[in-house]
Amino acid sequence: MIIKTERKVTIFTGNQAIAEAMRQINPDVAAVYPITPQTDIAERLSAFVADGLLNVVYVPVESEHSAMSACVGAAAAGARAVTATSSQGLVYMQEVLYIASGLRLPIVMANVNRALSAPINIHCDHSDSMGARDSGWIQLYSENAQEAYDNVLQAVRIAEHEDVRLPVMVNMDGFIVSHGSEVVELLDDKYVTEFVGEYQPAFSLLDVEHTVTIGPFDGLHGHFFEHKKAQIEAMDRARGVILDVGKEFASLTGRSYGLFEEYRLADAEVAVVVLNSAAGTCKIVVDELREQGLPVGLLKLRVFRPFPSAEMADALRNLKAIGVLDRSVSPGLGGPVFAELRSALFDVGARPKVVSFIYGLGGREFRPEHAREAFSSLLDINKTGLVNNLVSYLGIRRRQP
């Protein structure tokens, strides 16, 4: 592979990486709520503006509901709009998330995955973005700061693609990645400018030569159903667009991105499916168990929406046992990724056993021993064919008697 760009390596936190990516994208509008639960992505963007490094209309709004509303207005006016949030902030903008996707506005948002109260907790947890899973946003997940940076750049292309025109949320783990420093390889501004290109909005409220009505009332016997169907089809087309953009990004950087990453999966008999930073911890354990000759592997889901059901079923069909690691829970159902993956495997001939591991809620540490525990029960299932616990909780304290 020929990589077109020169290497430019630095030490960044996840938040720095995302703020840098947003500076390089050079959006027209950045509307962000600047106070908790906001992360320093917003702070860094405003510093870029103050230092003259970013020419953007920076709107420090009074709430996340307003942040997303301002992005919707800006995008409807034909602007390239970005925002960032976390935790309760994402919940607060929930109402407007559906409007952004329903109006087919290609807004790019960074979300730092953190827990939802109560009890009050600020640490890593995927409940915020999982709660927005039906809002019609494309959701990308990032294992580390590098992937967060790369995902934000690709998100612009995916969102604005004429076959898609949907908003994209780029997720990364709160604190573990957002505030942890690591090596990140950056692209030169000129390559980013070239890669993201100039935004060509489908419609613009500011185009007085071609007046449009955006967000009309649909009438009492209107066409909501048909428009929703069109939105669903756009989400389905996004799978192909995400793959194409990933390939183009690979030719630029040497880093390739698909719908998910397979790690030592081809000849594995048992595997875990995991999102975000815990994938790194699990990979270490996969390597360790492979040294011992155990047939273990891993699938790291990058694209949660659109859910790559068929592709994942294909990649996982020959396994004997799969453990799905969820850092969030739908009480009364279980882990959301678990439920969806189990459903995706329903039509596979000899279905693998699929079990659920809930881990890391409210930032509970996920250590290699927890991954070992998961693999050990999966290897047991592989050996005996019996599932004793459909749902296990990794790293939970036992209740006092």
Add this chain to the structure above:
Amino acid sequence: MRGWKEDDYLPGATIPLGGTARWNKTGSWRALTLPYFDRRLCIDCLLCWVTCPDGCIVMKDDEIQGIDLDYCKGCGICASVCPRGAITMVNKNES
């Protein structure tokens, strides 16, 4: 884009025309009362024009001509701000 129809689906339910709110004659939502305008008492101070939440006060050549009942909800703000009693709220059935 003249000739656009409701089932010409554009992304996001966009309508390729401006001013489409006119199509929805929301005056049909009006409840019991509606404004009656008396031109003889009006001094064209435009307080009603400024305060009407639906832009229903019709102007021509700097003079108020009347009230557009296609969009008037009958809220009565115009009658309450009028310093000369040129607008009065009347019962729908009596008018």
